[in-house]
Amino acid sequence: xxxxxxxxxxxxAGLTLFGDLSRxxxxxxxxxxxxxxxxxxxxxxxxxxxxxxxxxxxxxxASVRIDGVDRATLGKGDFFGDISILLGEPPVADxxxxxxxxxxxxxxxxxxxxxxxxxRVIYRMLQSVARRLRNANQWRS
Amino acid sequence: xxxxxxxxxxxxxxxxxxxxxxxxDYDLVVVGSGPGGLQASYWLSHLGIAHAHLSADPGxxxxxxxxPIFQRLLSWTRPYAPYERATRYYESYxxxxxxxxxxxNRSLMPEIMDGxxxxxxxxxxxxxxxxxxxxxxxAVRYGTRWTATRRDGERFVLETTDGEYRARHxxxxxxxxxxxxxxxxxxxxxxxxxxxxxxxxxAGKRVFLVGKMNSGFELAEGLLPWARQIVLCSPxxxxxxxxxxxxxxxxxxxxxxxxxxxxxxxxxxxxxAIERIEKHPDGWRVFTRATLGGADLTLDVxxxxxxxxxxxxxxxxxxxxxxxxxxxKLPVLTPYWESASxxxxxxxxxxxxxxxxxxxxxVPSNSGAVQGARYNARVLAEHIARExxxxxxxxxxxxxxxxxxxxxxxxxxGPELWxxxxxxxxxxxxxxxEGIRDEGILxxxxxxxxxxxxxxxxxxxxxxxxxxxxxxxVRREGKVxxxxxxxxxxxxFESGEHRKQLRSLLSGLPGFHA
Numbered sequence: 001x002x003x004x005x006x007x008x009x010x011x012x013a014g015l016t017l018f019g020d021l022s023r024x025x026x027x028x029x030x031x032x033x034x035x036x037x038x039x040x041x042x043x044x045x046x047x048x049x050x051x052x053x054x055x056x057x058x059x060x061x062a063s064v065r066i067d068g069v070d071r072a073t074l075g076k077g078d079f080f081g082d083i084s085i086l087l088g089e090p091p092v093a094d095x096x097x098x099x100x101x102x103x104x105x106x107x108x109x110x111x112x113x114x115x116x117x118x119x120r121v122i123y124r125m126l127q128s129v130a131r132r133l134r135n136a137n138q139w140r141s
Numbered sequence: 142x143x144x145x146x147x148x149x150x151x152x153x154x155x156x157x158x159x160x161x162x163x164x165x166d167y168d169l170v171v172v173g174s175g176p177g178g179l180q181a182s183y184w185l186s187h188l189g190i191a192h193a194h195l196s197a198d199p200g201x202x203x204x205x206x207x208x209p210i211f212q213r214l215l216s217w218t219r220p221y222a223p224y225e226r227a228t229r230y231y232e233s234y235x236x237x238x239x240x241x242x243x244x245x246n247r248s249l250m251p252e253i254m255d256g257x258x259x260x261x262x263x264x265x266x267x268x269x270x271x272x273x274x275x276x277x278x279x280a281v282r283y284g285t286r287w288t289a290t291r292r293d294g295e296r297f298v299l300e301t302t303d304g305e306y307r308a309r310h311x312x313x314x315x316x317x318x319x320x321x322x323x324x325x326x327x328x329x330x331x332x333x334x335x336x337x338x339x340x341x342x343x344a345g346k347r348v349f350l351v352g353k354m355n356s357g358f359e360l361a362e363g364l365l366p367w368a369r370q371i372v373l374c375s376p377x378x379x380x381x382x383x384x385x386x387x388x389x390x391x392x393x394x395x396x397x398x399x400x401x402x403x404x405x406x407x408x409x410x411x412x413x414a415i416e417r418i419e420k421h422p423d424g425w426r427v428f429t430r431a432t433l434g435g436a437d438l439t440l441d442v443x444x445x446x447x448x449x450x451x452x453x454x455x456x457x458x459x460x461x462x463x464x465x466x467x468x469x470k471l472p473v474l475t476p477y478w479e480s481a482s483x484x485x486x487x488x489x490x491x492x493x494x495x496x497x498x499x500x501x502x503x504v505p506s507n508s509g510a511v512q513g514a515r516y517n518a519r520v521l522a523e524h525i526a527r528e529x530x531x532x533x534x535x536x537x538x539x540x541x542x543x544x545x546x547x548x549x550x551x552x553x554x555g556p557e558l559w560x561x562x563x564x565x566x567x568x569x570x571x572x573x574x575e576g577i578r579d580e581g582i583l584x585x586x587x588x589x590x591x592x593x594x595x596x597x598x599x600x601x602x603x604x605x606x607x608x609x610x611x612x613x614x615v616r617r618e619g620k621v622x623x624x625x626x627x628x629x630x631x632x633x634f635e636s637g638e639h640r641k642q643l644r645s646l647l648s649g650l651p652g653f654h655a
Contacts, residue, residue: 008468018329023512028376028432036497037466043590049623050565051501051602076361090623102466107503109385109605115434 008035008104011058015077015132017128020120033104038062038097043096045081053105054081054093060101065094073098082125085111150502161280162193164304165229169525170195171312172299174281175203176270176511177490180239183277184438184522185312187242190530193306195299197286197400201274202267203490204318210337213364214266214391214512215355217259221249226341232556239273246276260394267370287315290461297461297485310529312521313458313627314490321470325351325472325611327418334448343367346443349427351415353379357448358395365397374411376432378586386607387504413438440620453492458483471495473500476584477524478517487525498564498586501612504603506564516557516565521583524637536578539569541633541654544577545643548599552611552626552634553644557582557646566598568612571650583605589621595650611639613646615623 007074012092014016033056038044044062047054054109056079060074064080071093074080078095084091117123142475171182174196182194200205209215214237220226222234226248234242237250250269255262261269274281282303289300299306311631319436320333324465334356340363348368352355353375361371373379379399380390402408411427428438459465464482466474472488473481474496480486488495494509507513539547544586551558558565568580572594580596588598598614602625610628612619624646626639644655 015558024376024430027414031375035467037464039473046589050625051505088629100464109503
């Protein structure tokens with residue numbers, strides 16, 4: 001885990017969410033987010049708890065769990081916490097680390113200014129959300 | 142489980158022993174004599190847990206023996222406050238004194254301050270810590286540097302400059318003051334903040350500061366009367382505490398360089414990544430690339446200083462299996478500050494910031510500062526005592542008619558809750574047979590995720606808008622629900638409205654009646 005900041009920038013460069021950013025912009029992103037590490041079984045988002053952040057997974061896997069039932073698995077490059085921040089509502093699911101999980105996290109209040117500074121990240125987020133919506137609709141039909 | 146040993150405890154704080162705790166077998170070893178180590182050792186002794194206490198330094202104080210460079214702290218102590226000194230509630234107004242049970246050992250900081258500033262000077266802080274160590278009889282083996290670590294069965298072996306110490310448990314309170322620099326090409330030759338010389342050395346110089354955190358702004362502020370030009374540079378925009386309305390960002394007392402920058406006064410604040418730094422015979426050349434718009438710049442300066450932060454000197458703990466994060470600067474911890482990957486290794490002091498807790502609304506705990514870490518140390522010592530030494534917490538009964546008043550009083554003036562917002566909480570348990578019990582101050586992250594009976598956690602949280610308000614977590618039949626309560630212009634949470642809401646939230650819990 002003794003990565004240098006430069007390694008984090010390299011990791012970010014390989015994530016779809018940040019794929020359109022220049023190297024200096026990626027360095028700024030690396031300085032804007034905090035790194036957090038979660039042990040297996042640790043809850044990251046808690047269903048019904050306010051004041052959460054935006055998380056981007058760098059390593060490991062997490063489960064999206066609603067009322068104790070696993071609904072989806074998240075992995076490297078996936079992000080979560082976005083819906084709660086955008087809607088200003090508590091998360092409707094727990095997110096639980098399935099294995100040691102390394103994330104970048106941005107506090108909820110910092111998310112809107114961050115996205116305003118990087119419109120291409122908004123576009124990539126919209127693409128991801130659109131995919132989630134499409135998959136949910138396919139599942140329903 | 143080891144037994145508490147009063148005779149050893151009585152022998153432990155023997156300050157007259159010039160070099161106590163020689164190498165050998167101990168049940169527990171504390172490493173470090175900064176505020177975190179002194180506070181942890183104090184509470185362990187108070188609970189009757191004998192331990193060896195080692196420090197590489199020649200005396201108490203930790204990082205305050207040297208930092209901050211410009212000799213005045215960021216943490217304040219108000220000598221005159223609404224509460225008497227040496228009372229628990231006064232602690233909210235005194236961020237620098239360590240905690241003690243004995244009234245004569247509390248609130249030491251305001252007795253030392255010279256009245257020039259509410260922010261003590263570095264020597265005053267060092268004196269405060271030295272006085273605490275003396276008055277509480279801390280017995281520390283100074284000048285003993287921990288050099289390596291290994292396992293031997295169920296024991297840890299600490300190799301030191303004096304010999305080997307073997308222990309079942311170790312509390313590392315080794316600070317977070319090891320200079321750290323990123324891997325920017327050329328920065329290895331650049332002096333760190335910690336190497337900053339006397340201000341006069343920078344007279345008439347063009348100074349380039351890498352980093353826009355508090356340490357960078359502290360240097361800029363200190364060099365304003367001396368430097369010819371000051372550039373502060375980092376990839377992201379500077380955050381200001383007066384804007385975030387929390388302790389996140391540059392503290393107000395370092396804002397003069399920011400104002401000078403805004404007024405065009407020879408201070409430049411750049412949002413840029415540093416591509417490389419070159420040393421030249423007559424100075425330095427810094428190549429920057431703008432991150433948030435603007436031009437890429439190449440700057441020729443006389444001095445470059447890396448104000449790029451600090452890490453914890455974790456030594457070879459990674460080889461022992463201690464998982465780390467944040468470029469290896471911090472260990473991965475449980476809510477009780479135990480290594481998540483190597484049970485038996487605990488961390489106290491500023492390293493305890495490695496456990497973020499719920500970090501609601503992006504506002505961190507104050508575990509990275511004395512005013513927060515001192516409470517963590519008490520909770521840690523009690524946790525170790527409970528888990529490994531058979532200590533039974535007092536758990537006093539709270540009459541049902543006093544529950545609402547007690548919890549709202551804690552929310553209004555409980556120093557643990559105020560200094561460790563959304564991290565520490567006052568916990569009450571509700572049981573049909575045992576009644577309502579005060580379980581003490583415990584980590585909120587532990588409470589909300591641990592199984593257990595019906596209980597309530599009262600804490601204080603800080604919202605995105607800078608609002609400070611109580612938050613109540615109610616556990617019923619194993620499920621925890623969050624309830625935030627309204628704020629108050631005078632931060633008085635004992636109003637009729639608060640009482641009514643809390644009564645409603647607690648309704649139906651075993652043994653509770655309004």
